[in-house]
Amino acid sequence: MCACGSLAPAHAVLTFQVPVSVAMMTPQVITPQQMQQILQQQVLSPQQLQVLLQQQQALMLQQQQLQEFYKKQQEQLQLQLLQQQHAGKQPKEVRARFSIPQSQFNFSCSQSYSRRHPAQQRKGGYEGGAIDQQNCREEPKKGKQTFDCSSREGIRNQQQVAPQQLAFQQQLLQMQQLQQQHLLSLQRQGLLSLPPGQPALPLQPLSQVSGMIPAELQQLWKEVTSAHPAEETTGSSHSSVDLTTATCVSSAPAKTSLIMNPHASTNGQLSVHTPKRESLPHEEHPHSHPLYGHGVCKWPGCEAVCEDFPSFLKHLNSEHALDDRSTAQCRVQMQVVQQLELQLAKDKERLQAMMTHLHVKSTEPKAAPQPLNLVSSVTLSKSAPEASPQSLPHTPTTPTAPLTPATQGPSVITTTSMHTVGPIRRRYSDKYNVPISSDIAQNQEFYKNAEVRPPFTYASLIRQAILESPEKQLTLNEIYNWFTRMFAYFRRNAATWKNAVRHNLSLHKCFVRVENVKGAVWTVDEVEFQKRRPQKISGNPSLIKNMQSSHAYCTPLNAALQASMAENSIPLYTTASMGNPTLGGLASAMREELNGAVEHANSTESDSSPGRSPVQAVHPVHVKEEPLDPEEAEGPLSLVTTANHSPDFDQDRDYEDEAVNEDME
């Protein structure tokens, strides 16, 4: 680390000798011990420590703001990708080139079987045209049908590559701007010094990062700068654009440089200021100061009210003069910035890896986008040898494809791993993997549009359907509707999967059939559900690893930042301390997994209204006759049922017609 041992004159702080490139590109992790040492080097009073504490809190806020900004960028990126995918919707013929799920062959075979069974012949609902029974018997063994892989896909890919690259490049650009913002902040504060002639952007050249040629850079630069002229002139919103102007292209005129425009970081409440800096850029805007806003001193942890700018300056000179405390605060701030830079660098690497990966893939037959969990489940399967470029799953529309954090590396989404989604047998339930609800929520559009089988067991899906319902109870038909509504995959082969649904409902103790005024409805006994497959997760490292990796796969892109922070083991502000909802949820999910069923059951139980007594409210007609465990004798803890059922199935009904129609296809 770059701790400056001696503290003497103001200049010693102002010209903190940290080569920016070094501080930027090779930031070092500051351990809490080191941090303590730093602080102990100073003779600080408890009050000063208190101030430091407050300052750290403020810095945490800053980090959160940074996160939000980061998230926003990632969401934008995702949106862009989505738009590109929709723009490049593949024609229908393309569907034929993808694999046909095994169950569809099963469907075909069952049809042939039905010819031998008059009782089944009555059911004709979904059966389509004539099917060659011979093929029907042979193809399923292979598990695949191969079709001609035309060049249409390649053309489509080529059309998509450019905007995709552009999107990533813009993402990269923004990240760099973010990075530069912190550097400039440091420069403004005098914490970093640069040789006089050096441009304010001692960063890695963009071309090195992105692999863009200068012409592309210039074009990008034009686009970016022309796209946000208002922001640039007003300096009102994100400073990133200004930063771009100031730093991204060193040859650009510096007139719009952020350095000359302190407005660009008017929220400078988190900046560290040293007295020397007062006379610097603020002369153009005499009453504007990064440490002064809304009549309040923005020095971290200060917030002293200053009626006017002169009084603020007076306050600044008196309260925040160069002393041990201010120096220590600067040090803390610098460490924080370094951490942020480290984090940013990591994410930049990820982005670069993503770009590199996509660029490489663009020359190969492009596979349909897949939700991460599918990919992960595929990697667990052994069906890779069956993979072929022709066996992609159906993607009638181009659904949302959540992106993977680049830490997973380009090997996560590969042309081979993406071909075997359909026929895989292995599923994972939310018992020891990512919660199904979050997965479905994250990949909702994908599942709705792509005919890929959700990587969850029927039991998990049924449970999810029931738990999603307002009353935590569904009729069989409503469960059917949920399946067809949520998953394109279940809009086919209705007989097969419906039979499976019924089979699961009857077979598993966790599904309890109760009868209310409306008729029979199905509810979930969480205790029983969690009892299934009581594997010792806590004692099986490989399982834990698998679980964690599955979480990582399923983590949406906008959690990449948090993930990277966790990976980076940022010591000063851990992700947990930042109260990040994503990681918090992940942590709680893992806790839930590790703690087993009871906690989950209790939580589910709490979902039901306290006043309700489900068992009393409904009339169980049938409880599966299996030997009761002692705990079962006490009754299901979470039999979430209610009697006052309200008809809320308009939505289902709306879809029903559509689903039926599709089933008739």
Add this chain to the structure above:
DNA sequence: TTTACCCTAAACAACC
């Protein structure tokens, strides 16, 4: 190899 879990298929009965 065993075991548990999962999926698919199918028979069958009861009900609407």
Add this chain to the structure above:
DNA sequence: TGGTTGTTTAGGGTAA
């Protein structure tokens, strides 16, 4: 009578 719902059995695959 035909469709739906629910139960049960069978067989095969997968992974621990």
